[in-house]
Amino acid sequence: MWLRPERRVRDRRLSRERIVRVVVEVLDAEGHDGLSMRRVAERLGVTPGSLYWHVATKDEMVELALDAVLGEVDIAAAERMADWRQALLTVAQAHRAVMLRHRWMIPLLSTRRTLGPNALRAAEHTLRVLSRAGFDEDMLDAALSALNQLVVGAVVFESAWREGAEAAGRADDHQREEAAEFARRIGERHPLLAAARFATDPPDREDVWADRFAFGFGCLLNGLEAYRSAPETR
Amino acid sequence: MWLRPERRVRDRRLSRERIVRVVVEVLDAEGHDGLSMRRVAERLGVTPGSLYWHVATKDEMVELALDAVLGEVDIAAAERMADWRQALLTVAQAHRAVMLRHRWMIPLLSTRRTLGPNALRAAEHTLRVLSRAGFDEDMLDAALSALNQLVVGAVVFESAWREGAEAAGRADDHQREEAAEFARRIGERHPLLAAARFATDPPDREDVWADRFAFGFGCLLNGLEAYRSAPETR
DNA sequence: ACCTGAACACCGTTCAAGT
DNA sequence: ACCTGAACACCGTTCAAGT
Numbered sequence: 001m002w003l004r005p006e007r008r009v010r011d012r013r014l015s016r017e018r019i020v021r022v023v024v025e026v027l028d029a030e031g032h033d034g035l036s037m038r039r040v041a042e043r044l045g046v047t048p049g050s051l052y053w054h055v056a057t058k059d060e061m062v063e064l065a066l067d068a069v070l071g072e073v074d075i076a077a078a079e080r081m082a083d084w085r086q087a088l089l090t091v092a093q094a095h096r097a098v099m100l101r102h103r104w105m106i107p108l109l110s111t112r113r114t115l116g117p118n119a120l121r122a123a124e125h126t127l128r129v130l131s132r133a134g135f136d137e138d139m140l141d142a143a144l145s146a147l148n149q150l151v152v153g154a155v156v157f158e159s160a161w162r163e164g165a166e167a168a169g170r171a172d173d174h175q176r177e178e179a180a181e182f183a184r185r186i187g188e189r190h191p192l193l194a195a196a197r198f199a200t201d202p203p204d205r206e207d208v209w210a211d212r213f214a215f216g217f218g219c220l221l222n223g224l225e226a227y228r229s230a231p232e233t234r
Numbered sequence: 235m236w237l238r239p240e241r242r243v244r245d246r247r248l249s250r251e252r253i254v255r256v257v258v259e260v261l262d263a264e265g266h267d268g269l270s271m272r273r274v275a276e277r278l279g280v281t282p283g284s285l286y287w288h289v290a291t292k293d294e295m296v297e298l299a300l301d302a303v304l305g306e307v308d309i310a311a312a313e314r315m316a317d318w319r320q321a322l323l324t325v326a327q328a329h330r331a332v333m334l335r336h337r338w339m340i341p342l343l344s345t346r347r348t349l350g351p352n353a354l355r356a357a358e359h360t361l362r363v364l365s366r367a368g369f370d371e372d373m374l375d376a377a378l379s380a381l382n383q384l385v386v387g388a389v390v391f392e393s394a395w396r397e398g399a400e401a402a403g404r405a406d407d408h409q410r411e412e413a414a415e416f417a418r419r420i421g422e423r424h425p426l427l428a429a430a431r432f433a434t435d436p437p438d439r440e441d442v443w444a445d446r447f448a449f450g451f452g453c454l455l456n457g458l459e460a461y462r463s464a465p466e467t468r
Numbered sequence: 469a470c471c472t473g474a475a476c477a478c479c480g481t482t483c484a485a486g487t
Numbered sequence: 488a489c490c491t492g493a494a495c496a497c498c499g500t501t502c503a504a505g506t
Contacts, residue, residue, distance in 0.1 A: 012469085012470070012471095013470085013471080014470080014471085036497085036498065036499080037498085037499060037500085038497085038498075038499090046471075046472090047471065047472050047473075048499085048500090049471080049472070049473080049474090049500080049501075049502080050470075050471045050472070052499095052500070052501080053469085053470060053471070054470095057499080057500085058499065058500090103344070106344040107341035107342070107344050107345060108341070109390050109391075109394060110337070110340040110341050110389070110390040110391075110393040110394050110397075111341060111393070111394065111397055112394055112397060112398060112401075113394045113395055113397075113398045114394070115416070115420075120420060120423075120424055120427060121424075123424070123427055123433065124423075124424040124425075124426055124427045127426035127427060127430060127433075128426055131426060137429060137430075140426070140429075140430050141430035141431075141432045141433045142432070142446060142449055142450070144430065144433060145388075145391065145432070145433070145446060145450060146384070146449070146450030146453060146454070148387070148391065149383075149384055149387030149388045149390070149391055149450060150380070150383055150384050150387055150454070151387070152386075152387040152390050152391070153382070153383030153384055153385070153386040153387030153388075153390070154379075154383045154387075155344070156343050156344040156383070156386050156387070156390070157343075157344075157379065157382065157383060157386070159344040159345070160343060160344050160345065160346055160347045160348070161347055163344075163345055163346060163347075164346060164347045167346075182236060182349070186349075186354060189354075189358075190354055190355075190357070190358040191358075192358055192361035192362055192365060192374070193354060193357055193358045193361060195371060195374075196361060196371075196374055196375035196378065197375070198375045198376070198379070199357065199361075199375045199378060199379070212376060212379060215376055215380070216376070216379065216380030216383060216454075218457070219380060219454060219457030219458050219460075219461055220380070220384070220450075220453060220454045220457050221457070222456070222457040222460055222461070223452070223453030223454050223455070223456040223457030223458075223460070224453050224457075226453075226456055226457070226460070227453055227456070246488085246489065246490090247489085247490080248489080248490085270478085270479065270480080271479085271480060271481085272478085272479075272480090280490075280491090281490065281491050281492075282480085282481085283481080283482075283483080283490075283491070283492080283493090284489075284490045284491075286480095286481070286482080287488085287489060287490070288489095291480080291481085292480065292481090469506100470505105470506085471504105471505085471506085472503105472504080472505070472506095473502100473503095473504085473505095474501105474502095474503095474504105475500105475501085475502090475503105476499105476500085476501080477498100477499095477500095478497100478498075478499085478500105479496100479497075479498055479499095480495105480496095480497085480498095481494105481495085481496095481497105482493105482494085482495080483492100483493095483494090484491105484492095484493095484494105485490105485491080485492085485493105486489105486490085486491070486492095487488100487489085487490080487491095
């Protein structure tokens, strides 16, 4: 009896938090196709089936991971800014950066609404900034929608390009040749597209993409503000 | 891949075209998760392995389906319009409608660039309209990017909501109750979000969404035009 | 309460063999 | 040239059984 160890609370090897952390790691490292219950379980030193005690499905697991990374968006910094345009651009840029850091999350945005605590917090913040900027209630979520849409749309295209660039990095000579031939044909049949260098062969420089984004975002802000000031002029 | 010629026709039961048509059917009916090589083969009365004679991977098959549906975007109608704003809005709306009709394509947009013939044709067209509207070469693809981004972003959010609405339709009473409780909590902690009815509980009416889209698109167009007319004012 | 072990039904892909 | 048949290595999920 003296030898019998004290009955202690069974130390759980698993928890949602621990699982989600590993899920994010795997997704960051291997992408969506590299994620499997077995892989996550293996990294946790556990059996695949055990994950189902903490999580209903793989889908739910991914959803938790999605909101977890949304928590990386730094809202506090923008909150203190006096200029509302600067504040909005700052959150948008932070949002954009997070999505580009975890590109696997981008395809998920169209298959479910993001209603996790972090997503809600971010939306509420943006509404607060818009509200203080003088947008009235009716225009508030129209403006929020448009701005969010532009941010998400921007990362969709940038992500697509980056995936392509990485695939090109893995390509062999033959594939490279094929790609060059293909680009040439685009030029022949689509003169304007060929001239628009950014569209066909954008530079692999983060700052150029960031400037691009700021430009589009600024134009949209201008358009929204113009409407707010004079709705009747269309 | 767009360069690789299709294999010569003899008397074949399969062809890329036939395969792609079935793939689109399956995707429309069952969504991305419902697509499998076996299912496609079954519908074609053929063995799964045989598909690999016509197509390198499942991924390539999906890519072909993606460009196929992009071909549904009606460009000709907009091409004849005198007013460039009207023309741009019209193509954008057509593009939007196609993506909402085939929602499975939306998550694909961020994982690969769309370089199929139909995608290129659409881009060239939009550039032509912008060019005629007086946007000079430097601003041309900046404008194209921003506009495309808004369109894609808009369908991402709308698709997310529609998927959620369909899931809600399949929910049982308990889940419904849970959802109501959840919405109530949002209101408590996020007053502005709760007030923005469209953000929390948008109407299930296509015309309202369409108006929303036109509004955001119009604002962006105004912002772009303002910049074109007077770049120095920021 | 929490996890194991083993199973089930399904995948994408390959490839020798047939025609 | 085009397709079959069968196999391989991998899935998500379930669940009785253990502790």
